Amino acid sequence: MKTVALDAMGGDHGPKVIIPAAIRALRKYPDLKIILVGKEPVLARYIKKLKAQRMERLIIHHATEEVEMHESPAVALRTKKDSSMRVAINLVHEGKADACVSAGNTGALMATARFVLKTLAGIDRPAILASFPSVTKLTHMLDLGANIDSSAEHLFQFAVMGSVLVSLVCGIDRPTVALLNVGTEDIKGSEQVKETAQRLSECSALNYTGYVEGSDIFKGTVDLIVCDGFVGNIALKASEGLAKFLRQTLIDSFKKNIFTKFCCLMASPVLHSFKRLISPERYNGASFLGLNGLVIKSHGGARTLGFYHAIEEAVLEIEKDVLGKISENIASILEKASHEVQ
């Protein structure tokens, strides 16, 4: 039996999308148990509405508070000790859940998870990893915003963690690892990037292939891209912004007049399949790596399908023992790397 705790009050849509996603996941995975953390009366009302009262594997765990979407992480950590987010993380810490999923405030989730769960031995800073689609395959990237001003040592640790996760979750033997840079030539990049490249190329446990550029994120060039959280966050959000703008422009083009509306009607099956293919909901579920516990972050704006995918990511990571394997591998890779350097 796998147990996942959900911060049922988090995100832009809260229990309205989280509970249906939980029910869907329970139907798909017969060995899954879900603990909904949040205000009991609110959650019970939704469950009743969805006629899921009799689902034995769906449990409510009461928590009196909520972390707001724009609340300061420090304030949330200090003052909201009984928030749905904090309690969901506590359940992981106490061994009552194998993973937790939240669509809440990223900063507060990271700060709380780090405070409660602590980082793994050998890891200085946790990082956020997510996947991006391309025509050929998924590309994973980290860090997407947990750390700014990361050192070469931090970036090296991100590469090790990310490589272990991709290898397990995607079943790739030696995933290719690249470093995000402003060009692919050796002379390109900041001091931090050059130093990291040196460190990565000396580590035989990693399949390091060199630099990639921003355009490679959506090309499927490599399995894993490593970067500082400032850059990763900007790349992620710029891409989200562009996708939204293009979608809106496409909709507007089809809505212009009666003729274009007719065109839209004719093309609608294809447009629907296109929308499904590129939907960010499909790629929802970012992993917080480097913590002493599994934490999955759902996009704040995710709807039922998106949150369901975030739960699936948690199930997969429990199944593949991502946490145990990262701990093991980090110890051995870091030890090996220190020998290689000597």
Added chain:
Amino acid sequence: MKTVALDAMGGDHGPKVIIPAAIRALRKYPDLKIILVGKEPVLARYIKKLKAQRMERLIIHHATEEVEMHESPAVALRTKKDSSMRVAINLVHEGKADACVSAGNTGALMATARFVLKTLAGIDRPAILASFPSVTKLTHMLDLGANIDSSAEHLFQFAVMGSVLVSLVCGIDRPTVALLNVGTEDIKGSEQVKETAQRLSECSALNYTGYVEGSDIFKGTVDLIVCDGFVGNIALKASEGLAKFLRQTLIDSFKKNIFTKFCCLMASPVLHSFKRLISPERYNGASFLGLNGLVIKSHGGARTLGFYHAIEEAVLEIEKDVLGKISENIASILEKASHEVQ
């Protein structure tokens, strides 16, 4: 009469797209003279093919060498003194052209332009500025890759130059200026970003509005976004990569079978107008700001329409005296800012 020198051998497609673009620009602007810089026999052959031999305002200036697209900037600068790129920049330096346009290697163009033209008084580093579309208006952003590890002072200078350009080219009185960051709260960001925010908020000559996130690039939130070249370059290329991926997915969705091909046929007028609306060719033409001369960079892969837009950007910047106004404003703003700080 305005004179623009073109690096006619640069870019992925060279004279094949550059000469038709030049002819189109000459037809549109009767007071424009264009100097094509490159191998005379090659250029003369293309001109003959396009039956443009009698265009008096189209002149060939022979240059024996070419800078390759992936050549090291240092090598290009040191060894290719008679390259089409270098000679086009020389023409600006000698006052024989008011601006130059090149689709060649960005690094080599920046290094050569900086070496030949030098930076303006008060400017430590030149920066690359380009515009991004949104549903409401254009957003300009700099630096897109000329500088990595920029200091707060550099970012401040970028803001001043960008603000003057946007004000002139878009006719906006006090363009809104924002700083790219991983969040909009005051506590967010690197030390470099926080220090720049402080500096910008103290400068009354700028209409500084605070932080924006990556998603704002395509939202039309502000007129000008300022960032370090590493981050700007990754955001630009990630967006280019995503746009390409989405376009390919849309094409593939319509090509799947005979039914979807029929849908495509029915929707083709709308798809064409959508393609035109979002085409990167429309937004082609990045400005190198901070140099003692106007230099416009076209995308390496630009076709005739794209290169034409880059020439148009050069014409507009000459017309609005962007160079003179930036020099004037920088002197006065920097002087005023130093008083405000005291």
